[in-house]
Amino acid sequence: MSSVATPAPVPRRGRRRRRTKLQRRQTRFAWLLLVPALAVVAFVAIYPLGRTVYQSFTDQEFLAGITPTKWVGLDNYHQLIHDTIFRDTVVLTIKFTAITVSIEFLLGLTIALVVNSHFKGRGIMRAIMLVPWAIPTVVAAKMWLWMLDDTYGVINDLFVRTHLISHNQSWIVQHPLVAVSAVDIWKTAPFVALLLLAGMQVIPNDLYEAASVDGANQLQQFWRITLPLLRPAILVALIFRTLDALRVFDVFQVFFGYRLGSQSMAVYNQSVITQDGHVGYGSAVSVAIFLIISLFVVIYVTVVRVSDE
Amino acid sequence: MSTAAEATRATVRPVSRSVRLRRSPLGRALVRLPFWLLIVAIAVYALFPFYWALRSAITPDSELFTTPITYFPSHPTWAHFHDALSQSYFRRALLNSTIVAGSVTALSLAVGSLAAYALGRFRFRGKSFVLYLMLSMTIFPQIAILGALYTMISGFHIVGPVHFPKLYDSLFALIFSYLIFTLPFTIWVLTSFMRALPADLEEAAYVDGATPLQVFWKVLLPLIAPGLVTTGLLAFIAAWNEYLYAVSFIQSPSHYTVPVAIATFSGSSGNAFQFPWGTVMAATIIVTLPLIAATLLLQRRILAGLTAGAVKG
Numbered sequence: 001m002s003s004v005a006t007p008a009p010v011p012r013r014g015r016r017r018r019r020t021k022l023q024r025r026q027t028r029f030a031w032l033l034l035v036p037a038l039a040v041v042a043f044v045a046i047y048p049l050g051r052t053v054y055q056s057f058t059d060q061e062f063l064a065g066i067t068p069t070k071w072v073g074l075d076n077y078h079q080l081i082h083d084t085i086f087r088d089t090v091v092l093t094i095k096f097t098a099i100t101v102s103i104e105f106l107l108g109l110t111i112a113l114v115v116n117s118h119f120k121g122r123g124i125m126r127a128i129m130l131v132p133w134a135i136p137t138v139v140a141a142k143m144w145l146w147m148l149d150d151t152y153g154v155i156n157d158l159f160v161r162t163h164l165i166s167h168n169q170s171w172i173v174q175h176p177l178v179a180v181s182a183v184d185i186w187k188t189a190p191f192v193a194l195l196l197l198a199g200m201q202v203i204p205n206d207l208y209e210a211a212s213v214d215g216a217n218q219l220q221q222f223w224r225i226t227l228p229l230l231r232p233a234i235l236v237a238l239i240f241r242t243l244d245a246l247r248v249f250d251v252f253q254v255f256f257g258y259r260l261g262s263q264s265m266a267v268y269n270q271s272v273i274t275q276d277g278h279v280g281y282g283s284a285v286s287v288a289i290f291l292i293i294s295l296f297v298v299i300y301v302t303v304v305r306v307s308d309e
Numbered sequence: 310m311s312t313a314a315e316a317t318r319a320t321v322r323p324v325s326r327s328v329r330l331r332r333s334p335l336g337r338a339l340v341r342l343p344f345w346l347l348i349v350a351i352a353v354y355a356l357f358p359f360y361w362a363l364r365s366a367i368t369p370d371s372e373l374f375t376t377p378i379t380y381f382p383s384h385p386t387w388a389h390f391h392d393a394l395s396q397s398y399f400r401r402a403l404l405n406s407t408i409v410a411g412s413v414t415a416l417s418l419a420v421g422s423l424a425a426y427a428l429g430r431f432r433f434r435g436k437s438f439v440l441y442l443m444l445s446m447t448i449f450p451q452i453a454i455l456g457a458l459y460t461m462i463s464g465f466h467i468v469g470p471v472h473f474p475k476l477y478d479s480l481f482a483l484i485f486s487y488l489i490f491t492l493p494f495t496i497w498v499l500t501s502f503m504r505a506l507p508a509d510l511e512e513a514a515y516v517d518g519a520t521p522l523q524v525f526w527k528v529l530l531p532l533i534a535p536g537l538v539t540t541g542l543l544a545f546i547a548a549w550n551e552y553l554y555a556v557s558f559i560q561s562p563s564h565y566t567v568p569v570a571i572a573t574f575s576g577s578s579g580n581a582f583q584f585p586w587g588t589v590m591a592a593t594i595i596v597t598l599p600l601i602a603a604t605l606l607l608q609r610r611i612l613a614g615l616t617a618g619a620v621k622g
Contacts, residue, residue, distance in 0.1 A: 029521055030431035037424035037496060044489045045446055048457035055456055114347050127608040128355050134604040135597045136550035138568035142593055143358045146586050154361055157378050190355050194612060247450045250552045254572050266452040273456050274557045283456035290453040
């Protein structure tokens with residue numbers, strides 16, 4: 001690569017034609033490189049999505065063969081509208097989402113503000129914050145299930161010692177939503193903090209210096225500088241957390257199994273398909289969940305658009 | 310939010326009343342005290358469940374199931390670790406998860422880096438469409454296609470006698486289905502790495518007569534090696550932690566992955582009256598240690614990868 005030969009001068013017309021030919025060849029090559037990726041995505045995501053929609057109009061069962069699968073039109077969706085179990089799971093999941101996303105955001109912002117200042121050991125602190133996020137949710141759920149144990153749980157012990165509660169609680173039975181939320185918040189609030197921290201670190205320091213010169217106090221600086229400039233990072237964090245919370249499965253399944261009244265949307269859907277084998281009806285539930293989640297995306301995008309104007 | 314703001318106000322840039330007090334070492338320490346208390350509180354909050362799992366894993370059963378509970382074991386023991394590792398299906402689960410997560414990571418990196426080469430270094434029609442397609446895939450809810458995947462892996466008819474291979478209850482089912490969340494994410498992040506490279510090296514290689522594939526293999530791939538490590542690690546963690554598909558597509562305990570094994574764990578030391586919490590906690594410590602080590606070592610890279618993709622947790 002040391003000696004670069006100067007290309008011989010080429011007549012203008014020929015050169016232009018060759019370039020377009022080269023461009024065409026490049027385009028073909030680029031698509032060739034994309035073939036494996038597109039094939040995988042088509043096969044693993046797009047086809048199954050289409051198939052889910054198709055199946056939702058059939059009465060398909062996992063143990064087929066007894067009766068052939070047939071087209072039932074909107075029957076599954078009619079059934080779904082009157083499915084009170086499903087309705088309860090939607091309400092519970094939205095409650096869970098509202099609780100966890102708001103607390104994770106406030107807690108994450110607090111942690112980010114604290115860790116954003118300069119101090120020795122900030123790197124270690126960031127690593128510590130990443131650890132809960134990295135471990136499997138199932139493992140986190142098991143750890144908390146034991147900590148929340150009725151008799152030998154450390155949470156009951158700590159709360160009774162500090163007189164926050166008068167006697168041991170059965171968290172899983174009496175306060176199921178609090179219990180699952182505690183796990184999710186523990187696992188994700190530090191991660192939200194890291195996302196916000198990354199956003200804070202690109203805010204130029206000059207702004208704060210100029211604000212101090214102008215006599216703005218810390219609180220004013222937070223409201224007028226940090227919060228507005230952090231807006232993109234906040235929105236990304238909120239959107240991803242909301243979508244994640246709406247499809248929650250692991251914590252609910254480990255904590256309550258398939259107990260009625262304590263199912264998230266995803267747990268109910270999974271049980272209809274794999275426990276009961278109602279693939280057709282389960283697909284209709286999937287489509288409904290997909291639409292509910294899309295609705296939240298649309299709401300977010302609209303709110304962002306409107307507040308931008 | 311006001312508490313957060315007040316906290317920084319009181320600690321980050323202390324505006325103390327007396328300059329002299331602030332400059333004395335003792336005064337400085339006192340002003341910083343609330344700040345350090347907050348730092349310690351955050352660290353304890355993040356780490357306490359791990360401490361508790363470790364404490365429960367090394368506490369003998371006779372002490373574990375008594376009240377009042379002890380915060381430090383007086384007679385630490387390895388018995389629970391022995392018990393956990395003596396379960397053959399738990400050892401199998403560690404192997405299975407390594408196979409699944411390793412294969413998914415390798416496949417995603419191979420297919421993903423080719424796609425990222427096209428998306429990051431070439432200009433062609435339809436490029437932004439492909440990029441948006443991949444981005445929308447990264448926020449795709451996995452539950453939405455469970456029903457269809459279930460039909461597919463139980464060996465459905467494609468056309469007439471042509472079958473999709475029956476993958477139900479095999480590790481292939483997981484390797485296949487995990488690509489849905491690892492591949493689009495890998496492509497998205499690797500494309501941002503590819504795009505950041507300067508054009509000079511590539512051009513020099515072309516002038517020397519290299520073919521595009523040689524440029525990819527000998528010039529670009531070594532340059533984005535850090536990106537490959539980051540993305541690979543994130544894909545590995547995501548596949549290692551996955552539970553929904555694993556619990557839906559796997560039936561026999563010999564094919565369990567780690568999350569399924571942990572969720573259904575019931576060691577041998579437990580009796581009919583008491584769930585073997587000590588053994589379960591030992592198992593959780595065993596499976597989290599490698600992840601904690603990797604996270605601590607590659608913390609900077611992981612964060613860079615996550616913010617580059619601005620991707621879900």
